[in-house]
Amino acid sequence: MRVLNIILNGKAVTAREGQTILELAQENGVFIPTLCHSPALEPAAMCRLCTVQVIEGGRAKFVTACNFPLRRDAEIRTDSPEVRHGRKLIIELLMARCPSSPELQRLAVEYEADLTRFSSLNDDCVVCGLCTRACEAVTGKTLSLAGRGTAIHVSTAFAKISDFCIGCGACVQICPVQKISMEDVDGERHILLHGKIVSQVKLPRCKSCGKYFGPVIDLEKVMDRMGEHLIPPPNADTCPECSRHNLAVKLGKRYFEQYGVFREEGQADAG
Amino acid sequence: MIEATQTALTPSEVTKIMSTEALAEYRQKLQAQYDPNAPMIYVCCGTGCQAAGSVDVVEKFREILVGSAWDGKVVPMIKPTGCHGFCSRGPLVIIEPQDIFYQRVTVNDVQEIVEKTVLNNELIKRLQYKSAGAKESITKASEIPYYAKQTRLVLKNIGRVNPTEIGDSIIRNGYAALAKALTQMTPQQVIDEVSSSKLRGRGGAGFPTGLKWESCAKQEGLRYVICNADEGDPGAFMDRSLLEGDPHSVLEGMAICAYAVGSHRGYMYVRAEYPLAVKTLTTAIRQAEALGLLGKNIMGTGFDFEVTISTGAGAFICGESSALMASLEGKVGRPRPKYIRSVEKGFRDSPSNLNNVETYANIPSIIANGGNWYKSYGTERSSGTKVFALTGNVFNIGLVEVPMGISLMEIVFGIGGGVPNKRALKGVQTGGPSGGCIPIPHKIPDINVGYGKLAEVGSIMGSGGMIVMDEDTCMVEVARYFVNFLVEESCGQCTPCREGLTRMKEILDRITQGDGREGDIELLEEIGKFTNNFSLCGLGTSAANPVLSTIRYFREEYEAHIRDKKCPAGVCKKLFHYEIDPDICTGCGLCKSKCPVKAISGEKKKVHVIDQSLCMKCMECYKNCKFRSVKIM
Ligand SMILES: Cc1cc2nc3c(=O)[nH]c(=O)nc-3n(C[C@H](O)[C@H](O)[C@H](O)COP(=O)(O)O)c2cc1C
Ligand code: SF4
Ligand code: FES
Secondary structure: OOEEEEEEOOEEEEEEOOOEHHHHHHHOOOOOOOOOOOOOOOOOOOOOOOEEEEEEOOEEEEEEOOOOEOOOOEEEEOOOHHHHHHHHHHHHHHHOOOOOOHHHHHHHHHOOOOOOOOOOOOOOOOOOOHHHHHHHHHOOOOOEEEOOHHHOEEEOHHHOOOOOOOOOOHHHHHOOOOOEEEEEEOOEEEEEEOOEEEEEEEOOEOOOOOOEOOOHHHHHHHHHHHHHHOOOOOOOOOOHHHHHHHHHHHHHHHHHHHHOOOOOOOOOOOO | OOOOOOOOOOHHHOOOOOOHHHHHHHHHHHHHOOOOOOOEEEEEOOHHHHHOOHHHHHHHHHHHHOOOOOOOOOOOEEEEEOOOOOHHHOOOEEEEOOOEEEOOOOHHHHHHHHHHHHHHOOOOHHHOEEOOOOOOEEOEHHHOHHHHOOOOOOOOOOOOOOOOOHHHHHHOOOOHHHHHHHHHOOHHHHHHHHHHHOOEOOOOOOOEHHHHHHHHHHOOOOOEEEEEEOOOOOOOOHHHHHHHHOHHHHHHHHHHHHHHHOOOEEEEEEOOOOHHHHHHHHHHHHHHHHOOOOEOOHHHOOOOEEEEEEEOOOOHHHHOHHHHHHHHOOOOOOOOOOOOOOOOOOHHHOOEEEEEHHHHHHHHHHHHHOHHHHHOOEOOOOEOEEEEEEEEOOOOOEEEEEEOOOEHHHHHHHHOOOOOOOOOEEEEEEOHHHOEEEOOOOOOOOOEOOHHHHHHOOOOOOOOEEEEEEOOOOHHHHHHHHHHHHHHHOOOOOHHHHHHHHHHHHHHHHHHOOOOOOOHHHHHHHHHHHHHHHOOOHHHHHOOHHHHHHHHHHHHHHHHHHOOOOOOOOOOHHHOOEEEOOOOOOOOOHHHHHOOOOOEEOOOOOOOEEOOOOOOOOOHHHHHOOOOOEEEO
16 A cells, blocks of 8 residues: 655645545544544535645645545645634535534534624525435435435435335434424334434334334344354344343353352333 | 438448448448538527427428439438537528538528529528628638637547437448457557647546546456436536537547546446437447447457436535536436545446546547547647637627637637627636636737646636627626625535635625625635645635636726726626716607616707616616717726
């Protein structure tokens, strides 16, 4: 692998060929703000918050740090006045849509955003595409970006309650503005986009403790993948907690049979 | 579409052409059957002329001519052709060998044309073309300034070949350049020839074509040759005209490219709104394959190249290279956030060479005549010719092909015939929706049209849109119009373009509504520079051009809207009113009779007045006053 000589904010550092600017910056303790990036997912470079200036072969240009692969020696400015100014505008524009996001509020302070310049559009979504990419990585089909221009939005196919959702909650976890939520109600898991139910997944009831637990489809998928080789096979009618407990009891019994010190205990709390 | 029945040889009658010599022989055979002195009637059947009824005109000619007694005379041939580019005068008919030009021909004129002109060489005055203000009409097509002042290299076959008849193309040396490349040149020599021509991409960015081919040829493995026929710029139709009028030049150019870069698979991504182009292309590909000029083992050389047509997803953004490739793959047509060129990793992650229709259509002549020949047209940095779609406030609306470096004033006045209605020229907008306005002749006297010069004045070549604007054009409204278009067409995935354009539109809306605020101009400039630097794809990085260029040259017009609440051009309805200048008004009464809401009063020969409470600013009085006494206030 070729080693590249990079001037990062005036400091000489080395980089591996193909490494992104964001990775290099993180290795060198330089913070670049990101909104649509997750190291677990393919970069989409949609928010543009991570934009920096690169001077390669004498030509300066603006590129996004999260997906720009370093291929030759270059100078990088991650915090120039031009860069900071652009980020300030991105924050101002997004704050007009999502004023309640703590992440954006924090950035607004750091970049001295003027929040009076753009009237509120109260849309709630910053269109970072993290949920759709996370979903794609898990099931591939439930959430996607639909529409064009300002009408672009996260949606299930034809805005109908989705049949593909496995209720994994990855979208809920990853949303940077907390606009996707999850509720388990009466044996069903609901995923809510801006408060509106977009999927309903049936939850199984644990035969040991009676609690509803992880969605059935999820387990079926796992069993599909693991096949018959997994011993013991995952138990679709016992919750993970009880499964763990039951296994411990079994092992404990064996231990007692060998060493004679096992205290029988009741089942896991059915709370 | 009209099926060809007139030309002697259709591909089904000949066997495959299995060598380049066989192509030459076939061409000679076709040429021998062609009598240059025989009467030939060319009828434009481009989309514009078809809409105006040209198909019926062709049918009528056939009805009269085919099967009639000709007393020993040669039976005239009828040739439906592709778009001549002079659509505003259509349907067009040209009669050879005399080169007689008739415009706005209807079915009812056909009988007379045959009897008088074709049989007796007699001209029909009412169908002839007259230059603006001229008394004498012009007989020959080649003498009409609109045509005479053009240099038609890439459009050379259009209007002269029947696009559904491959023999027409072959007579005019179609596929001869491909034959030359395949048998007399190495792929590298082909690339060198294209590089030496200094041809730059005609799709917008102006990237050197030879260089692109060179990088694609260097890649390993399966490669694709793709033609961008998405032509999304509103008002541009040069690509459509080429596809409908001379499809074989485009296909031949693609095949030459495939040979040069080492590809065997080609795709044409054609805009869905171009059904005639798709149909013509389908026929053209079928005929070329039947003759062995495309497909497997082309002309017996062992070289294979297959072309597939794919229709676009109907979005402007699908013309952007990475969005186009995503769309070709059946995915959503959104630009990809990759810092990798498609010549390295494009369609299906394979190296892909994407060029525009016009770029490919230039290739056969370059290979046939050499890069030096091509370079002899145009300028050092912008070689060859470019087709522009001339439109707006200009007499002659249509396609014009001119050498690069030509004066913009010459295009507007020499070819375009100037600005109608005695209005003054205010500027010319070039480059499509993300282009800029050039303030000729007042603020910039003239420019030589080329990639560098256009960029210098804040505009772009784009795909060749050219809108002439007269003094009644409001530049703020122009900017608002284009930004509005781009907001709708933005894919919406990146923040600067989606949000920035929305805000620019919001600000321009309020300025044109009379609610502009101090600081709005500066805010537009700030957002514009930001979207140009921070957006993901070419749409966003050029979207602010119409705003920035109009601010640069017409700042005072923005200021008038914001500070004085006035629209000096009289376009933004809330920001002006009409008044009749009592010193000029002769009391002729024309305005009074034209006003649809009876807002004008006044006795004959006395000064007239407009009742502002009734006036709806429809412009009728303003447009019609012979003395220009109606003033914008
Ligand atoms: C928003 C956008 C729309 C575009 N539309 C077209 C188009 O309709 N036709 C075209 O040939 N190129 C279009 N382009 C340019 C293409 O991305 C690409 O540069 C071009 O097809 C390359 O061919 P060339 O080198 O022969 O010009 C567009 C670019 C952008 C950013
Ligand atoms: S610049 Fe506009 S069109 Fe291009 S990716 Fe961003 S939002 Fe989409
Ligand atoms: S984090 Fe790079 S564009 Fe969003």
